[in-house]
Amino acid sequence: MADTLAIVLPRVRPRLGRDEWLMGGSLLVLALYLTVTLLIPLVVMLSKSLEDRHGVFVGLSNFVRYFGNPSLTAAIGNSLWVSALATLIVVTLAFGYAYALTRSCIPFKGFFRLLAMVPLLAPSLLSAIALIYLFGNQGALKSWLFGASIYGPIGIVMGSVFWTFPHALIILITALSTADARLYEASESLGASAWRTFTTVTLPGARYGLISATFVTFTLVITDFGVPKVVGGQFNMLATDIYKQVVGQQNFQMGAVVSLILLLPALLAFFVERWAQSKQTSALSSRAVPYQPKPHATRDLALLGLVSLVGILILGILGMAAFASLAKLWPYNLTLTLHHYDFSTADGGSWASYFNSIRMAFYTAVFGSVVVFAGAYLVEKSRVAKALRTATHMLALIPMAVPGMVLGLAYIFFFNAPGNPLQFLYGSMAILVLVSIAHFYTVSHLTALTALKQLDPEFESVSASLRTPFYRTLWRVTTPMCLPAILDIAIYFFINAMTTVSAVVFLYSPATTLASVAVLNMDDAGDTAAAAAMAMLIVVTAGGVRLLHAWLSHWLHQRTQAWRQR
Amino acid sequence: MSTPYLRIRNLTKRYGHFTALDDVSIDIVKGELICFLGPSGCGKTTLLRAISGLDIQTHGTVEQDGRDISALPPAKRDFGIVFQSYALFQNLTVARNIAYGLENRKQPRAVIQQRVKELLELIGLPDSGNKYPSQLSGGQQQRVALARALAVSPGLLLLDEPLSALDAKVRIHLRDEIKALQRRLGLTTIMITHDQEEAIGMADRIVVMSNGKIEQVGTPFEIYHQPASLFVAEFIGAMNLLPATLVQQGEIQLGQARLTCPVDGFATGTTVRAAVRPEDVVCTGRTNGHANSFEAEVQELEFMGPYFWLSLGGGALGEHRLRAQLPRQQARELDLRLREFTHLHIPAEHIRLFPDGYRHG
Ligand SMILES: Nc1ncnc2c1ncn2[C@@H]1O[C@H](COP(=O)(O)OP(=O)(O)OP(=O)(O)O)[C@@H](O)[C@H]1O
Ligand SMILES: [Mg+2]
Numbered sequence: 001m002a003d004t005l006a007i008v009l010p011r012v013r014p015r016l017g018r019d020e021w022l023m024g025g026s027l028l029v030l031a032l033y034l035t036v037t038l039l040i041p042l043v044v045m046l047s048k049s050l051e052d053r054h055g056v057f058v059g060l061s062n063f064v065r066y067f068g069n070p071s072l073t074a075a076i077g078n079s080l081w082v083s084a085l086a087t088l089i090v091v092t093l094a095f096g097y098a099y100a101l102t103r104s105c106i107p108f109k110g111f112f113r114l115l116a117m118v119p120l121l122a123p124s125l126l127s128a129i130a131l132i133y134l135f136g137n138q139g140a141l142k143s144w145l146f147g148a149s150i151y152g153p154i155g156i157v158m159g160s161v162f163w164t165f166p167h168a169l170i171i172l173i174t175a176l177s178t179a180d181a182r183l184y185e186a187s188e189s190l191g192a193s194a195w196r197t198f199t200t201v202t203l204p205g206a207r208y209g210l211i212s213a214t215f216v217t218f219t220l221v222i223t224d225f226g227v228p229k230v231v232g233g234q235f236n237m238l239a240t241d242i243y244k245q246v247v248g249q250q251n252f253q254m255g256a257v258v259s260l261i262l263l264l265p266a267l268l269a270f271f272v273e274r275w276a277q278s279k280q281t282s283a284l285s286s287r288a289v290p291y292q293p294k295p296h297a298t299r300d301l302a303l304l305g306l307v308s309l310v311g312i313l314i315l316g317i318l319g320m321a322a323f324a325s326l327a328k329l330w331p332y333n334l335t336l337t338l339h340h341y342d343f344s345t346a347d348g349g350s351w352a353s354y355f356n357s358i359r360m361a362f363y364t365a366v367f368g369s370v371v372v373f374a375g376a377y378l379v380e381k382s383r384v385a386k387a388l389r390t391a392t393h394m395l396a397l398i399p400m401a402v403p404g405m406v407l408g409l410a411y412i413f414f415f416n417a418p419g420n421p422l423q424f425l426y427g428s429m430a431i432l433v434l435v436s437i438a439h440f441y442t443v444s445h446l447t448a449l450t451a452l453k454q455l456d457p458e459f460e461s462v463s464a465s466l467r468t469p470f471y472r473t474l475w476r477v478t479t480p481m482c483l484p485a486i487l488d489i490a491i492y493f494f495i496n497a498m499t500t501v502s503a504v505v506f507l508y509s510p511a512t513t514l515a516s517v518a519v520l521n522m523d524d525a526g527d528t529a530a531a532a533a534m535a536m537l538i539v540v541t542a543g544g545v546r547l548l549h550a551w552l553s554h555w556l557h558q559r560t561q562a563w564r565q566r
Numbered sequence: 567m568s569t570p571y572l573r574i575r576n577l578t579k580r581y582g583h584f585t586a587l588d589d590v591s592i593d594i595v596k597g598e599l600i601c602f603l604g605p606s607g608c609g610k611t612t613l614l615r616a617i618s619g620l621d622i623q624t625h626g627t628v629e630q631d632g633r634d635i636s637a638l639p640p641a642k643r644d645f646g647i648v649f650q651s652y653a654l655f656q657n658l659t660v661a662r663n664i665a666y667g668l669e670n671r672k673q674p675r676a677v678i679q680q681r682v683k684e685l686l687e688l689i690g691l692p693d694s695g696n697k698y699p700s701q702l703s704g705g706q707q708q709r710v711a712l713a714r715a716l717a718v719s720p721g722l723l724l725l726d727e728p729l730s731a732l733d734a735k736v737r738i739h740l741r742d743e744i745k746a747l748q749r750r751l752g753l754t755t756i757m758i759t760h761d762q763e764e765a766i767g768m769a770d771r772i773v774v775m776s777n778g779k780i781e782q783v784g785t786p787f788e789i790y791h792q793p794a795s796l797f798v799a800e801f802i803g804a805m806n807l808l809p810a811t812l813v814q815q816g817e818i819q820l821g822q823a824r825l826t827c828p829v830d831g832f833a834t835g836t837t838v839r840a841a842v843r844p845e846d847v848v849c850t851g852r853t854n855g856h857a858n859s860f861e862a863e864v865q866e867l868e869f870m871g872p873y874f875w876l877s878l879g880g881g882a883l884g885e886h887r888l889r890a891q892l893p894r895q896q897a898r899e900l901d902l903r904l905r906e907f908t909h910l911h912i913p914a915e916h917i918r919l920f921p922d923g924y925r926h927g
Contacts (some may be wrong), residue, residue, distance in 0.1 A: 467641045
């Protein structure tokens with residue numbers, strides 16, 4: 001019956017109103033934006049790996065040359081084992097730390113939680129610089145290494161552990177806070193020992209969090225460029241190889257080859273992480289009862305010891321960098337001075353780079369949150385072009401799987417290509433903002449989606465029935481209700497744009513030098529104290545912005561308390 | 567019937583290979599309150615969303631007040647809608663919520679304020695204009711959602727399970743209010759519900775749906791007393807559905823009993839299902855003076871307050887079971903007891919026959 005009808009009756013072709021045209025049009029613009037700032041550069045880079053210096057297609061011969069060169073392929077093994085070791089240390093420490101914060105009765109939990117987040121405010125370079133002051137040739141604690149050199153795998157692992165620690169910790173805290181108290185009661189009532197409860201209830205409960213943390217940390221370490229650049233010495237890693245090939249030898253094709261190799265672990269991590277995330281959320285039943293830890297003297301004391309140790313290490317690294325930036329002439333004259341913050345005599349950085357960074361981070365935060373929020377709104381709430389919405393969402397997920405170095409290199413290939421009408425962007429502030437928005441798009445997009453999903457899905461239907469244009473409701477209802485999430489996105493963009501090195505290191509110009517890149521260049525030029533000073537400036541700025549954000553969020557909460565659900 | 571206000575013809579909605587609405591046609595008269603009733607997933611919301619343009623049908627046409635609106639986007643149609651979740655704008659006060667649709671129409675502030683005031687009085691919340699939705703109870707919030715939809719004076723009001731998020735008492739209260747308001751405004755209204763009592767209590771006409779199709783359209787009385795299909799018979803109210811054989815035109819055999827009943831369109835000898843409402847089964851105890859009667863054993867006896875639930879079997883019924891509803895007074899007079907036999911009488915006009923075979927659920 002239905003089939004015969006389908007033949008008899010014409011298919012209804014919905015007519016589009018102004019709302020539908022506007023939504024569809026905006027969606028198209030967004031999809032184009034992501035295609036131009038993300039997809040096309042990546043595709044261009046992919047094709048570059050198959051070309052020679054003159055742009056002639058040479059098939060896989062670049063790859064053949066790469067794999068035929070042991071001094072290059074050594075970096076693969078190096079990257080893998082160093083990243084694996086750092087990941088093992090970070091995940092173990094972070095698990096203990098998260099366990100202490102969520103499952104024990106140690107004092108000062110709030111303080112320890114905050115302290116562990118401090119590395120997020122610093123460029124990854126900072127830890128490497130501090131390590132040089134601590135364990136380098138003139139290091140304060142050089143003897144602790146028993147003659148081994150900090151330049152190389154030891155330094156890379158130590159530095160990576162410092163800056164990736166909070167990333168793993170956040171994931172593990174989430175995983176451990178979703179515990180169901182009923183399982184613990186059941187285990188206790190069955191007379192299981194604490195250890196048995198730990199291995200049969202706690203670990204399995206947190207397994208997706210552990211998997212997720214492992215892959216995220218591994219990707220962060222293997223794709224990081226700052227730490228190995230500063231403290232890696234002659235030890236080759238994939239990320240530094242890209243830099244060497246591109247900046248050192250101007251061999252862009254080989255840079256593209258290494259980039260593709262670096263893309264593999266990142267892609268793998270991306271899929272594993274998505275899979276673990278979906279498992280994690282489905283494991284959370286709505287009837288779960290939150291776990292309330294009970295005091296347990298020996299456990300709490302041991303865990304307090306652990307968090308204190310980690311806390312001291314974090315403070316030690318940060319304190320070392322701060323002291324290095326203030327000491328007159330390490331290690332001979334330790335009188336405090338602000339001289340290194342002058343930068344006028346420093347090679348590779350200046351206050352101008354600092355202000356460039358602030359501007360860049362500000363633009364990234366403002367335009368980034370607008371683009372991301374509007375994009376997430378269109379993907380989640382618009383009634384039109386389902387296929388385009390799905391495609392846009394897919395595009396928005398790509399950056400998570402793309403290391404910054406790779407994105408930066410892809411931008412060179414695309415935006416600097418002769419004949420590209422967008423070439424005028426090359427070397428401008430705009431390209432730095434574009435690459436930073438693209439680089440940090442995914443997390444922001446997912447944050448915005450989560451906030452939008454919490455709103456009643458029928459707001460748009462009601463609005464249409466009242467013949468109110470969608471943008472009016474977006475402005476008067478949706479945006480105010482999502483303001484806390486929008487603030488979170490803005491701060492995320494700001495701090496990351498302020499601290500990142502990897503993508504922008506290929507793209508800055510003399511007019512747009514950046515603070516984080518200045519740290520790198522001043523360190524390269526041997527002006528380590530000035531580099532430390534610039535790194536500290538970044539930390540202080542990011543910290544200040546964080547405080548401002550906390551204050552704004554609080555103010556917003558107060559102001560909107562009248563209508564927020566009790 | 568005069569020309570319908572809303573003419574729905576051959577509406578079909580597909581999601582891939584799944585057909586959520588299958589060739590649905592209804593006429594809705596101006597000023598009536600019509601309920602879509604059916605089990606979960608039968609396509610009620612899909613039909614409502616097609617009418618509103620929020621999810622346009624794959625095939626078929628919708629005409630409102632003589633205008634073909636089949637393919638129009640929601641903003642080009644003329645309706646107000648209220649959802650189960652209220653969907654109130656939480657960051658706006660009650661008054662701003664109600665004024666929301668008016669503000670877009672460039673009316674003077676004073677006119678809007680006057681209208682909001684009227685509506686607040688209409689829904690019985692004259693002093694709540696400055697509150698936020700979260701400061702109101704569920705029932706009050708749903709009233710505000712109703713006022714917001716009514717503010718722009720739509721020609722058609724759509725309600726998707728407006729009462730099912732509320733608790734029983736508020737629900738019955740609000741049910742009466744909506745009904746009274748709808749009468750007063752003479753507003754053509756479509757309401758979805760899966761609560762048959764609600765549908766019977768409120769609707770001028772009910773559309774019973776199952777599996778994306780319309781089973782029956784009729785007044786609550788017709789739906790209850792003349793169910794058009796086995797599905798409707800089973801879905802609305804309590805119903806005995808007993809296998810029987812048509813032994814001759816006008817007579818069926820049910821177990822050992824022979825009963826007369828109206829028959830249309832069945833050949834002699836076919837197996838049918840005889841539908842009898844429990845309250846239409848008359849118990850006569852030891853006396854037997856009726857036609858259409860037989861004897862059976864009281865196998866269960868359940869006190870329900872104003873009446874007893876009886877489960878009858880054995881005797882002429884054999885394996886079959888018949889449920890009956892007996893007023894308390896009568897049960898006392900007959901002095902019915904468990905395991906005793908009683909005479910039963912089913913008036914011929916209360917037996918309806920349905921083809922055997924298809925059985926829902
Ligand atoms: N977007 C969609 N994609 C695929 N199937 C859908 C979609 N929306 C609805 N359906 C299916 O269409 C059928 C009818 O759904 P509908 O929401 O109309 O049911 P309903 O009668 O309103 O049920 P309920 O009483 O549960 O609200 C269901 O089987 C549902 O799974
Ligand atoms: Mg529904």
